[in-house]
C-alpha cells in the first residue's frame with residue numbers, strides 16, 4: 001500500500017493507547033505526507049502524556065512501508081486552556097545565599113547530570129539542550145536548568161519565551177519546551193539585559209534555581225540536566241555544595257587548547273567527587289554538503305584519545321553541521337526531529353541511561 005495520509009491515519013487509529021487511539025482523541029494535527037517524509041504535531045493532552053505516547057506512535061508509523069523520515073512535534077507549553085494558571089513570578093533571583101548544612105536533594109528530582117566544558121563556545125549548551133530533548137524522547141521525564149547565569153542561551157535554543165510564574169510568590173514554576181521542563185534566568189530578563197553579579201550573588205541564585213523552582217510541577221523528574229557555565233568557577237562550586245550531582249559530562253572540541261581546559265574541568269569534578277559519565281567531542285568533523293569532502297577543522301579524535309588516557313568513557317563524536325546551528329538559533333533542537341544528528345543525540349541519551357544517571 002502506498003504511503004499516504006490515509007495509511008498513516010489508519011496506522012495511528014490501529015495503535016491502541018490508554019483512553020483511545022490518538023486520532024479519535026484528536027491528538028494528531030497538521031499531518032503531512034510527502035515523498036516518504038511524514039510529519040505531524042501531537043497536541044491536546046498534558047505534555048507529559050504526549051511525551052510518553054510519542055515513542056509508541058513513532059514506532060507504529062516507522063514500520064509503514066515507504067517511509068524515509070518521521071517528525072512528531074510536541075509544541076512548547078501547555079495547549080490553550082490547559083495546565084496550571086501561572087501568574088507572573090514576582091520572585092527575585094540573585095541575593096546572598098542562605099546557610100545550608102551540605103549538599104541537599106532537589107525535591108522531585110531523581111538524578112542530576114551536569115554538562116560542563118573547560119572552554120567557552122565548544123557547544124556545551126547545544127549538547128545540554130539536545131541531550132535533554134533526546135532523553136525526553138527516550139521516555140524519561142527531564143528538566144533542564146540553564147546555570148550559565150552570565151550567558152543564558154537555553155530560552156533561545158529551546159524556543160521558550162514564556163515568563164516563569166509563581167503560585168505563591170515564593171516558588172517559581174518552570175516552563176515546558178519540547179517535552180522538557182525548563183528554567184533559565186534568561187526567561188526572567190530582557191534579551192539584552194546583563195547579569196553583573198559577584199560570587200555570593202551567583203551562589204544565592206544557584207541555590208534559588210535548585211531549591212525554589214518547583215521542578216516537579218509537571219510530575220517528578222528522572223533527571224535534571226544542568227547546563228553549566230564554561231570553566232571552573234563559583235557556579236560550579238556552589239552547585240556541588242548545594243546539590244548532590246550524580247554525574248557530569250564534559251564537552252570539548254578536539255583542538256589542544258580546548259582539551260587543555262577540558263582537563264581542568266575534569267580535575268575540578270574529581271576534586272568535588274562528581275563521577276564523570278563521559279567525554280563528548282563536538283564539532284569533530286565537517287562534511288561539505290556540496291561535494292561530500294570530510295574536513296577536520298578543529299582536528300579529530302583528540303577527545304577520544306584523552307578519554308582513553310584517563311580511563312574515562314568516550315560517549316561519541318558530533319559533527320560540525322549547519323543544521324545543528326540553525327536548529328539551535330530557531331529554538332527547535334535538532335534532537336527533536338528525525339535525522340542522523342538526532343540519532344547521534346539519541347545514542348548519547350542511551351549512554352546516560354545505561355550509566356544509571358537518567
Ligand SMILES: Nc1ncnc2c1ncn2[C@@H]1O[C@H](COP(=O)(O)OP(=O)(O)OP(=O)(O)O)[C@@H](O)[C@H]1O
Nearest residue numbers: 120121122123124125126283319320321324325328
Ligand atoms: N555540532 C555543531 N555544529 C554546528 N554548530 C554548532 C555545533 N555545536 C554548537 N554549535 C553552534 O556553536 C555556537 C556555540 O555553541 P554553544 O552556545 O552551545 O556553546 P557553549 O559552549 O555553550 O558556549 P558558551 O561558552 O557561550 O556557554 C552556537 O551558535 C551553536 O549553535
